[in-house]
Amino acid sequence: MLGLTFAAPLALAALVGLPALWFLLRVTPPRPRRIAFPPLKLVADLMARRQTPARTPPWLLILRLAAAAALILAVSGPVWNPQGIGAGGGRSALLVLLDNGASAAHDWRARLAVAQDTIEGAARDGRPVAVLGSAEAAAAIEARTPAAALERLRALAPRPHFADRATLLPVLGAFLEKNPGAGLVWISDGVAGPEADAFTGALAKLAEAGGTVVTLLRADAPPALALTAAESGSKLTAKVLRAAPNGREAGTVRALDPRGLPLAEHDFAFPNGALAAEVPLEIPVELRNNISRLEVSGERSAGAVVLMDERGKRRRVGLVFGGTSDQAQPLLAPTYYLSRALQPFADVQEARGAKGTAESINQLLDNQVSVLVLADVGAMDERTTARVEKFVSEGGLLLRFAGPRLAAGNDPLVPVRLRRGGRNLGGTLSWDNPKTLAPFAPESPFAGLSAPADIGVRRQILAEPDGDLPARTWASLQDGTPIVTAETRGQGRVVLFHVTADTTWSNLPLSGLFIDMLRRVVALAGSAAPPTDGGPRPPAAILAPRLALDGFGALGSPPASAKAVAADYGDRATPEHPPGFYGPADGGIAVNALRPGDALAPLDLSKLTGARTGTLAGAETLDLRPALFTFALMLLALDTLAGLWLGGFLARGGLGRLRGRPAALVAVGLLLAPLLAPVPARAEEPAANRPNGIESALLTRLAYVITGDAAVDEASRAGLTGLTQMLASRTALEPGEPAGIDPAKDELAFYPLIYWPIAANRPQPGEQAIRRIDAFMRNGGTVLFDTRDGLTSRPGAAPTPEGAYLRKMLATLEVPELEPVPADHVLTKAFYLVDTFPGRYASGQTWVEALPPAGEGTERRPARAGDGVSPIIITGNDLAAAWAVGRRGEPLYPVVGGDQRQREMAFRGGVNIVMYTLTGNYKADQVHVPALLERLGQ
Numbered sequence: 032m033l034g035l036t037f038a039a040p041l042a043l044a045a046l047v048g049l050p051a052l053w054f055l056l057r058v059t060p061p062r063p064r065r066i067a068f069p070p071l072k073l074v075a076d077l078m079a080r081r082q083t084p085a086r087t088p089p090w091l092l093i094l095r096l097a098a099a100a101a102l103i104l105a106v107s108g109p110v111w112n113p114q115g116i117g118a119g120g121g122r123s124a125l126l127v128l129l130d131n132g133a134s135a136a137h138d139w140r141a142r143l144a145v146a147q148d149t150i151e152g153a154a155r156d157g158r159p160v161a162v163l164g165s166a167e168a169a170a171a172i173e174a175r176t177p178a179a180a181l182e183r184l185r186a187l188a189p190r191p192h193f194a195d196r197a198t199l200l201p202v203l204g205a206f207l208e209k210n211p212g213a214g215l216v217w218i219s220d221g222v223a224g225p226e227a228d229a230f231t232g233a234l235a236k237l238a239e240a241g242g243t244v245v246t247l248l249r250a251d252a253p254p255a256l257a258l259t260a261a262e263s264g265s266k267l268t269a270k271v272l273r274a275a276p277n278g279r280e281a282g283t284v285r286a287l288d289p290r291g292l293p294l295a296e297h298d299f300a301f302p303n304g305a306l307a308a309e310v311p312l313e314i315p316v317e318l319r320n321n322i323s324r325l326e327v328s329g330e331r332s333a334g335a336v337v338l339m340d341e342r343g344k345r346r347r348v349g350l351v352f353g354g355t356s357d358q359a360q361p362l363l364a365p366t367y368y369l370s371r372a373l374q375p376f377a378d379v380q381e382a383r384g385a386k387g388t389a390e391s392i393n394q395l396l397d398n399q400v401s402v403l404v405l406a407d408v409g410a411m412d413e414r415t416t417a418r419v420e421k422f423v424s425e426g427g428l429l430l431r432f433a434g435p436r437l438a439a440g441n442d443p444l445v446p447v448r449l450r451r452g453g454r455n456l457g458g459t460l461s462w463d464n465p466k467t468l469a470p471f472a473p474e475s476p477f478a479g480l481s482a483p484a485d486i487g488v489r490r491q492i493l494a495e496p497d498g499d500l501p502a503r504t505w506a507s508l509q510d511g512t513p514i515v516t517a518e519t520r521g522q523g524r525v526v527l528f529h530v531t532a533d534t535t536w537s538n539l540p541l542s543g544l545f546i547d548m549l550r551r552v553v554a555l556a557g558s559a560a561p562p563t564d565g566g567p568r569p570p571a572a573i574l575a576p577r578l579a580l581d582g583f584g585a586l587g588s589p590p591a592s593a594k595a596v597a598a599d600y601g602d603r604a605t606p607e608h609p610p611g612f613y614g615p616a617d618g619g620i621a622v623n624a625l626r627p628g629d630a631l632a633p634l635d636l637s638k639l640t641g642a643r644t645g646t647l648a649g650a651e652t653l654d655l656r657p658a659l660f661t662f663a664l665m666l667l668a669l670d671t672l673a674g675l676w677l678g679g680f681l682a683r684g685g686l687g688r689l690r691g692r693p694a695a696l697v698a699v700g701l702l703l704a705p706l707l708a709p710v711p712a713r714a715e716e717p718a719a720n721r722p723n724g725i726e727s728a729l730l731t732r733l734a735y736v737i738t739g740d741a742a743v744d745e746a747s748r749a750g751l752t753g754l755t756q757m758l759a760s761r762t763a764l765e766p767g768e769p770a771g772i773d774p775a776k777d778e779l780a781f782y783p784l785i786y787w788p789i790a791a792n793r794p795q796p797g798e799q800a801i802r803r804i805d806a807f808m809r810n811g812g813t814v815l816f817d818t819r820d821g822l823t824s825r826p827g828a829a830p831t832p833e834g835a836y837l838r839k840m841l842a843t844l845e846v847p848e849l850e851p852v853p854a855d856h857v858l859t860k861a862f863y864l865v866d867t868f869p870g871r872y873a874s875g876q877t878w879v880e881a882l883p884p885a886g887e888g889t890e891r892r893p894a895r896a897g898d899g900v901s902p903i904i905i906t907g908n909d910l911a912a913a914w915a916v917g918r919r920g921e922p923l924y925p926v927v928g929g930d931q932r933q934r935e936m937a938f939r940g941g942v943n944i945v946m947y948t949l950t951g952n953y954k955a956d957q958v959h960v961p962a963l964l965e966r967l968g969q
Contacts, residue, residue, distance in 0.1 A: 033721060093467040100183055101666065124161065125214045126148075145218055150177050190333075191604060192333070223631070267307055271310060274632055283298050329685075348400060351382065352364055369901070388408055403428070405430070409436030420444065446503050491530055514529050526552055538922065576608075593608065594608060604622050636687065646810065733770070735748065756916065784813050785804075795840055818906070862942050865939050868937075871913045871928075
């Protein structure tokens with residue numbers, strides 16, 4: 032009987048009385064048969080044609096004993112737990128460890144249900160329970176009552192960072208030491224996380240020391256997917272990760288802009304059971320710069336989201352050439368080579384109409400460039416020099432190229448001290464041959480690039496040797512002389528190429544290496560990497576959290592526990608630094624759950640010896656009481672029928688004897704009613720609400736879209752029922768019962784208004800449904816989309832899950848330009864005079880098709896041609912919940928707002944919407960009544 036427990040085991044003692052019940056039933060004969068005694072049948076009925084038994088038949092005894100046993104077992108509260116979760120601990124404490132990190136959102140409801148069943152099982156055993164989330168901050172654990180544990184469980188939610196389970200070992204050890212012999216149920220996501228997994232081995236030692244029975248419950252394979260991204264200029268590569276092959280072999284990665292609109296989509300597939308799949312996003316740089324978020328479509332978790340910040344976007348680069356106009360010839364000037372090399376990944380600008388180098392520099396700085404490139408610019412005036420120094424100290428990047436003017440000058444805006452003149456290699460009066468580049472050092476930003484052997488440097492500017500020169504050198508020639516040096520100044524950098532940007536000193540500008548080197552240099556603009564000059568590191572700016580991801584990957588307000596980060600923060604998200612955007616919108620940084628080089632691995636359970644293991648699918652407990660009560664009721668009904676048959680009431684003419692016994696008829700009806708009752712229709716598709724073509728054509732009815740979410744569909748049905756009753760009582764319209772429809776299958780032309788509640792947890796409608804809705808709106812119908820997020824949406828903030836769902840659904844529809852309902856719109860006076868359209872919430876905005884602007888000299892906008900009805904209305908106030916009424920007319924859902932008349936105003940707004948869809952814009956013509964009356968009077 033492993034896994035079978037009882038809520039009231041003492042009730043099983045009644046089974047002992049079954050033998051006595053057998054004896055009582057056996058000696059008690061059934062009800063004797065009554066024989067009518069009319070005088071004319073005296074002789075015929077003296078001898079009974081049928082004899083009644085003196086004792087109860089054995090089969091009837093067995094039937095009654097089985098009914099009694101089923102009732103006793105049902106009262107004892109049997110619960111079947113096939114895996115015996117938490118068993119083996121007697122009445123000792125039970126600890127439920129629930130993984131709630133960034134990979135927990137995928138099957139969170141299933142693991143939450145298993146945790147609830149575990150706590151309820153502990154309550155039946157009278158065991159105290161403690162609940163701990165693996166991604167929560169380590170704090171002392173205390174075993175409490177199961178009711179308190181359930182409250183703690185309801186407060187848990189998936190966290191947007193990966194759990195560091197090693198931090199829980201001290202508190203786990205303290206709990207197990209305080210509660211020897213305690214049970215531990217670990218409901219795991221099966222993911223070890225990006226760090227090395229040392230938790231299972233340490234947990235095994237703690238369990239062995241404390242005599243703890245460990246039960247590990249997890250999915251057969253970790254189902255969650257994660258996402259990282261590596262960026263370099265215009266090239267963006269996303270990588271989809273999983274901890275183990277889990278059957279999810281393909282999917283889609285989407286790129287979204289700051290408003291949540293899709294910019295690009297790319298399919299991915301895991302090759303041959305691999306744990307990573309690369310997704311190259313080949314999109315124009317203009318769109319690439321507008322990407323705010325990458326996500327795995329359909330995967331609602333923070334680990335499957337990558338937020339993009341300014342550090343990976345296209346930089347604005349300003350070019351200045353210090354030569355004369357005759358040197359700035361096309362195809363020959365340094366700016367030509369630089370612009371061609373920078374254009375694939377940067378927004379290149381040059382000064383227009385400027386006279387002189389100083390004016391060009393000031394013009395580009397006024398344009399707020401991120402990178403200022405000076406090609407062979409020598410000495411600058413003090414004012415320009417000071418402004419460039421300020422630009423660098425505030426985070427700008429100054430990129431300089433050598434030339435005759437720089438070699439002859441003495442400029443402080445260089446990373447190292449330079450020698451006058453320069454060095455010739457391979458010239459007529461030189462003994463040296465042209466030099467090529469040496470391999471890049473690992474600490475250089477150019478690490479990983481390979482220099483072609485045919486690159487030759489014929490001339491360069493030499494740096495004065497000093498102790499800081501090696502730390503400031505990013506690239507050098509084969510003889511060790513620096514060719515690229517850099518220095519950090521304030522929050523910015525100064526980088527110097529010791530050769531020209533054209534081909535006069537080297538052929539480097541003709542190589543692909545030149546483009547790669549520039550791409551990496553420009554990518555450093557705005558970042559605050561550690562200084563390379565060996566000097567003291569300047570303090571980085573502190574950025575406060577602005578928006579944060581929750582465990583399901585939705586952006587919202589940061590939690591109260593979120594702390595600010597430094598501007599150079601590049602680590603993973605932590606409990607103090609959740610994933611999200613930090614700092615201002617135009618210059619902040621993004622923190623993600625994973626770094627670009629991270630990978631996921633499954634839990635190593637080889638060290639967790641002696642633990643019970645099971646799956647989430649088989650861990651669900653089954654309450655046997657409903658089945659036993661139903662079985663007992665069926666046996667009692669059969670017993671009643673058997674008694675009637677033995678008493679002769681079911682024989683020919685026997686039923687007629689029951690006519691005078693109403694009590695017997697009532698008893699039989701009550702016993703047979705559960706067996707003969709029809710099976711109720713499913714909540715998501717009520718049979719009474721399915722549309723009928725002929726009925727809908729003859730009777731005006733409102734319709735709502737069946738989403739598949741039972742709670743949402745029931746609220747829609749009840750809401751439109753309440754609005755229908757209000758229309759029938761206050762207007763001349765008497766609509767029929769609301770219809771639940773499927774846009775992909777049902778005919779939509781019968782309905783003037785379709786109410787579509789947005790359920791973000793349901794799949795997107797198919798292409799056929801979208802096309803039918805498009806045709807419905809084109810042919811004069813109106814669709815009322817209700818996102819039901821009026822309590823959580825904020826103007827200017829990231830879209831809610833419902834808002835993002837609606838945007839994706841409407842992406843392929845030809846939606847007209849929308850505007851908030853104007854004060855003079857027909858909707859505000861179609862039946863009642865209203866100025867807002869509240870529902871369960873009053874803070875959401877209502878949008879309709881924008882009307883044409885008013886003509887000159889008029890105060891009101893003209894009425895539109897045709898019926899003038901907007902084909903689409905969008906709101907977030909959850910109108911159906913405010914309209915919903917029960918069978919007795921009572922409200923089913925409370926309204927959220929300070930106005931006591933909010934529900935009444937919601938009904939008035941609903942009446943106006945229906946009247947508007949049925950009658951069009953004729954009310955708009957009322958503004959012309961004074962002019963018409965005046966003309967008629969003339």
